[in-house]
Each structure stands twice: as structure tokens, then as C-alpha cells.
Amino acid sequence: MTKIIRFTVLVAFLTGLSACQISPPRNTLFDELGGMEGITKITDEFIYEIGLDRNVVKHFADTDLERFRNKLIEQLCDVSGGPCQYSGDTMLDVHKKMNISEAEFNRTVDLLISAMNVTGIPHTTQNKLLAKLAPMRPDIIYQ
Numbered sequence: 001m002t003k004i005i006r007f008t009v010l011v012a013f014l015t016g017l018s019a020c021q022i023s024p025p026r027n028t029l030f031d032e033l034g035g036m037e038g039i040t041k042i043t044d045e046f047i048y049e050i051g052l053d054r055n056v057v058k059h060f061a062d063t064d065l066e067r068f069r070n071k072l073i074e075q076l077c078d079v080s081g082g083p084c085q086y087s088g089d090t091m092l093d094v095h096k097k098m099n100i101s102e103a104e105f106n107r108t109v110d111l112l113i114s115a116m117n118v119t120g121i122p123h124t125t126q127n128k129l130l131a132k133l134a135p136m137r138p139d140i141i142y143q
């Protein structure tokens with residue numbers, strides 16, 4: 001009887017073990033970006049880089065930077081599958097009438113890439129985040 005119980009426990013253990021090995025670890029884009037800490041670092045570096053860019057920074061002359069920072073962190077967390085829900089304005093409402101050119105948009109994306117390079121985000125992860133942001137492009141340029 002004891003042998004049967006021991007055998008059953010062993011089988012259950014081994015089944016559980018192989019199930020663990022088969023299913024890959026849960027790894028969302030949010031995790032790959034380093035969670036809230038990583039996203040906050042990327043955002044802070046991005047804002048720093050915007051501050052150094054003559055063309056892009058002029059759009060931010062009247063901006064409440066603290067709000068921009070908080071909403072961008074929240075948005076990046078949301079689109080990457082993190083535990084946040086973006087509560088800011090729509091991309092169309094925010095950027096309309098800013099008359100953002102294609103070149104300025106591309107430059108801003110370059111600054112985000114640079115921020116991700118500085119904070120050590122691998123290129124495959126960078127591309128995943130850029131793919132999430134790409135559909136927003138038509139709402140941002142020349143609205």
C-alpha cells in the first residue's frame with residue numbers, strides 16, 4: 001500500500017516537473033522592458049534626449065512635463081501588457097494642431113530608440129515596442 005502511494009506521488013511529481021519544462025516561462029513585453037522600473041528609466045532618458053533636440057523640444061515649450069512623463073510611462077506600461085491602463089488623452093486629441101512633420105516624428109522615434117539603447121534594451125525587444133506604437137503614427141503626424 002505504502003509503495004503504491006509512493007509511486008503515485010512520484011508520478012505526480014514527475015508529471016508536474018515535465019509540465020513545467022514544456023510550458024515556457026511567462027514573459028510579456030512589459031517584463032522584457034524591465035517592468036515599471038525599466039519603463040521609467042526609458043521614459044526619463046527619452047525626455048532628457050528630447051530636451052537636447054532643438055527641433056523636437058520646441059513642441060514641448062508649454063508642456064506640463066510631469067504629466068507628460070506620467071502619461072507616457074502609463075501608456076508604455078499599458079501597450080506592453082503591464083498592469084496599467086492608459087488614462088491620458090487620445091493620440092489624436094493630444095497631437096492635433098501641433099503640425100508635427102514626418103521628419104519630426106521619425107526623429108522622435110530615433111530619440112526613443114536612443115533612450116532604449118542607453119538603458120540596455122535588446123534590439124528585438126525595442127522592435128516589439130516600436131511595433132506597438134507604429135499604428136499611432138497617422139494620429140500624430142499633420143493633424
Ligand code: HEM
Nearest residue numbers: 059060062063064068071072075088089094104105108133
Ligand atoms: C509614437 C509616438 C508618440 C507617442 C506614443 C506619444 C505619446 C504621448 C503621450 C502619452 C502624451 C501625453 C498625453 C496626455 O497628456 O494625456 C503625449 C503628449 C505630447 N506629445 Fe506625444 N507621442 C508621440 C509622438 C510625438 C511627437 C513626434 C511629438 C513632437 C515632435 C510629440 C509631442 C508631444 C507633446 C508636445 C505633448 C504634450 C502635449 C501638451 O502639452 O499637452 N509626441 N504624447
